[in-house]
Amino acid sequence: MITHRVRTHASREDLAKEDQLAWKLAAAAVDPVPVEREVAEMIGNRVIDNAAVAAASLARRPVASARAQALAHPYTPGAAVFGLPAAFRSSPEWAAWANGVAVRELDFHDTFLAADYSHPGDNIPPVLAVAQHRGLDGRALVRGIAAGYEVQVDLVRGICLHEHRIDHIAHLGPSAAAGIGALLDLPVETVYQAIGQALHTTTATRQSRKGAISSWKAYAPAFAGKAAIEAVDRAMRGEGAPSPIYEGEDAVIARLLSGPDTVYEVPLPAAGEAKRAILDTYTKEHSAEYQSQALIDLARRMAPRLDLARVREVVIHTSHHTHYVIGTGAQDPQKTDPDASRETLDHSIMYIFAVALEDRAWHHERSYTPERAHRPSTVDLWRRVRTVEDPEWTARYHDPDPGKRAFGGRVVVTLDDGTVVEDELAVADAHPAGARPFGREQYIAKFRTLAEGVIDEAEQDRFLDLACRIDALDANGVRALNLAAPRGALTEPTAKGLF
Numbered sequence: 001m002i003t004h005r006v007r008t009h010a011s012r013e014d015l016a017k018e019d020q021l022a023w024k025l026a027a028a029a030v031d032p033v034p035v036e037r038e039v040a041e042m043i044g045n046r047v048i049d050n051a052a053v054a055a056a057s058l059a060r061r062p063v064a065s066a067r068a069q070a071l072a073h074p075y076t077p078g079a080a081v082f083g084l085p086a087a088f089r090s091s092p093e094w095a096a097w098a099n100g101v102a103v104r105e106l107d108f109h110d111t112f113l114a115a116d117y118s119h120p121g122d123n124i125p126p127v128l129a130v131a132q133h134r135g136l137d138g139r140a141l142v143r144g145i146a147a148g149y150e151v152q153v154d155l156v157r158g159i160c161l162h163e164h165r166i167d168h169i170a171h172l173g174p175s176a177a178a179g180i181g182a183l184l185d186l187p188v189e190t191v192y193q194a195i196g197q198a199l200h201t202t203t204a205t206r207q208s209r210k211g212a213i214s215s216w217k218a219y220a221p222a223f224a225g226k227a228a229i230e231a232v233d234r235a236m237r238g239e240g241a242p243s244p245i246y247e248g249e250d251a252v253i254a255r256l257l258s259g260p261d262t263v264y265e266v267p268l269p270a271a272g273e274a275k276r277a278i279l280d281t282y283t284k285e286h287s288a289e290y291q292s293q294a295l296i297d298l299a300r301r302m303a304p305r306l307d308l309a310r311v312r313e314v315v316i317h318t319s320h321h322t323h324y325v326i327g328t329g330a331q332d333p334q335k336t337d338p339d340a341s342r343e344t345l346d347h348s349i350m351y352i353f354a355v356a357l358e359d360r361a362w363h364h365e366r367s368y369t370p371e372r373a374h375r376p377s378t379v380d381l382w383r384r385v386r387t388v389e390d391p392e393w394t395a396r397y398h399d400p401d402p403g404k405r406a407f408g409g410r411v412v413v414t415l416d417d418g419t420v421v422e423d424e425l426a427v428a429d430a431h432p433a434g435a436r437p438f439g440r441e442q443y444i445a446k447f448r449t450l451a452e453g454v455i456d457e458a459e460q461d462r463f464l465d466l467a468c469r470i471d472a473l474d475a476n477g478v479r480a481l482n483l484a485a486p487r488g489a490l491t492e493p494t495a496k497g498l499f
Contacts, residue, residue, distance in 0.1 A: 288362065320394040353385055
């Protein structure tokens with residue numbers, strides 16, 4: 001890996017394109033290095049993972065609304081839309097939009113945490129949609145997905161967005177554009193312009209993940225994927241982007257991030273070096289914010305040792321990120337409100353830990369129902385939970401060694417007689433360093449569980465056969481990478497829009 005130092009440059013310095021971060025991202029993305037076997041297999045796993053969580057969300061209102069928008073934009077050749085029959089094809093940017101919402105709605109697919117947050121599986125819907133539209137094969141598809149993961153993960157390693165309340169889709173827009181550029185084997189110049197456009201149009205605030213969280217939390221990554229496709233289309237037609245998009249004196253670093261005196265360090269593969277970033281990412285066993293994964297497992301482990309009716313206080317000692325994003329450090333009253341939206345409860349470790357203690361389990365639907373959130377015993381326990389930032393856990397969260405990095409915490413439970421019960425867990429059981437790391441078998445099991453009762457078994461089998469040999473597929477196989485729901489199974493949105 002080569003570490004690139006990125007800083008603001010005055011306009012009079014006339015920074016050459018080749019010295020800009022956007023150019024270096026583009027060059028790394030389209031470098032024609034072969035995709036390693038291990039990487040291709042993990043890409044297949046993540047395609048399965050995305051399809052699993054998409055299947056489980058097909059009946060939810062935000063997904064139905066996005067699907068209805070895609071239905072209003074049929075196109076030939078086009079791309080497939082999750083849930084719809086194979087014969088239907090939507091314009092690729094609208095297919096990516098609908099599929100991106102379906103993938104993201106339940107907050108249940110893969111993650112990478114470093115200087116910033118990310119869900120790199122969000123790169124798959126736009127890259128796959130363009131591959132289907134252009135009739136490309138599995139080798140091209142895995143090349144594009146590997147590049148998208150690499151660019152997003154490397155940006156997340158080097159540039160923190162959340163401290164400036166910029167949403168993490170500002171790394172996704174450029175990575176999806178880079179992945180599409182690699183998929184199509186476009187010139188570096190074209191991908192450079194597309195990355196600049198995509199970044200410029202996807203720098204949004206983190207209010208989508210703050211306070212009363214709405215369905216836009218699921219829509220935001222899909223918007224970034226759609227914007228990336230549109231940016232690539234414009235760049236292919238010769239249209240340019242603001243430049244330098246990262247380093248300019250009125251650009252992202254100077255005006256949106258840490259300011260003109262800041263230097264960021266972004267690692268990228270050297271020319272000829274394989275793109276392996278996907279192997280540093282991890283998926284979720286539980287449908288909740290990633291920083292809650294280990295704490296759900298810890299709650300299940302601690303519950304048999306506790307009489308919950310006697311709990312006086314639960315204190316979660318954890319990282320800065322966990323405390324301030326999903327903990328009491330966020331100072332969001334909605335995080336302790338039984339009437340909060342599912343999206344808000346998903347970002348409340350106080351709620352999540354209380355429910356996991358009571359149920360000794362977590363379910364993507366049952367754990368979030370209004371009835372569950374209003375249970376008196378849950379509300380009482382929930383409001384006895386608080387978080388504190390522990391410098392040790394913050395340091396472990398940012399450890400440069402992925403094998404030592406920790407996303408959990410230490411929990412101290414005090415009972416009504418002063419008895420203290422405590423335990424800690426560094427990583428989720430499903431994490432690569434956890435007690436039960438996910439492999440192909442676990443991805444398929446997750447898929448079967450979430451698709452049950454939604455997708456016919458024969459359709460599940462057909463999809464899994466394709467995904468498990470993704471890099472060997474021909475163009476027809478790539479176009480068939482979709483899940484169709486049984487006739488009449490999909491809900492229609494109750495409200496109409498413009499289309």
